[in-house]
Amino acid sequence: MTYQALRIALTACRTIDATNSSVTVCLASKTGKDRPPSLHRLQMTDELAEGFRTLAVDTLRKLDADLGKGDVTLESYNPGDPQVSHEVEVHVPDPGSTPHVVVQALNDLPQLPVFDGAPKTISNLKFHVIAIQRTAGSDIYLFRKYSKTKELGRSKGLIAWFQDNTFNQITEPVFIFDNQIDAAWIDGHMVIFKKDNYHVLFQYFSEVLQHAQTTLDTIKAAIPIENVAQFEQDCKGNALILMKLRSIAGRSYLPTLTLATLEAVITARNLPVSVTGTGSARKIVYDPQHKWKFLRLLDDGFLSSGSTGLHYEVTGKRAL
Structure with missing residues (x-):
């Protein structure tokens, strides 16, 4: 922009x-x-x-x-x-x-x-x-x-100033x-x-924690998740995960994300994430051992280069 x-x-x-x-x-x-x-x-x-x-x-x-x-x-x-x-x-x-x-x-x-x-x-x-x-x-x-550290009065040592060849103790906050x-x-x-x-x-981070449930509800409404109780517990206990989830919840593509597109990425990139169930009961499985792979999958973090054909796992990106 x-x-x-x-x-x-x-x-x-x-x-x-x-x-x-x-x-x-x-x-x-x-x-x-x-x-x-x-x-x-x-x-x-x-x-x-x-x-x-x-x-x-x-x-x-x-x-x-x-x-x-x-x-x-x-x-x-x-x-x-x-x-x-x-x-x-x-x-x-x-x-x-x-x-x-x-x-x-x-x-x-x-x-x-x-x-x-x-x-x-x-x-x-x-x-x-x-x-x-x-x-x-x-x-x-x-x-x-x-x-x-920017308030010298907190120092446990003696704070002194030098003037006219003499040192004097500073007792007021600096x-x-x-x-x-x-x-x-x-x-x-x-x-x-x-x-x-x-x-x-x-x-x-305080605001992220305040809105944790709203963020989680947005994600769950878009993507059916197996082991969702563990997913919520892990998220609420980690502000960094909640921060990433809040970003995902605001992505414009989230309402159009489907299990089929996620499963295609899982298969193509051989990710340690699985899909379980049949028909309308299909869900993506959350495994705490691979929580960051799971989050990057939701964050569209597995990309391919059109110029080299190489595949990447990205920790940050900007839409063009």
């Missing part, structure tokens, strides 16, 4: 500076299981705010330049497949999802509470976000995963913000630089 509107929006980011934008930085703290994080605005000096603006603009300019040179490509988001290093995935979050809720909260920045350094908030930090508010154009949000960005909200699109971090940021 070309994402022409997004490309235009990225090019427009090249002109962002202190004369046409303001900067707000928020820390996001976990509030409870399966609940969106709470956002807290930071009070900053002008110098620190300018540092965050520079990081944001440099990130967006680099993405625009890399796209122009062909070093990076924009691809549609697929949560179940690995992200290749030259790919930046693009996603429009579903209404009610954690990223959608967070973006909605950021759209009302003045109403967010000011960060007060409460120990409970600090101990539950999940990410920080740089909000660029433009005088002309929609707001831009850049997200970065936060880890406890926060480290690196120059990396995991995802950015631009012109109605979530641009994902690091998908694994994006999933951690926005509690993707």
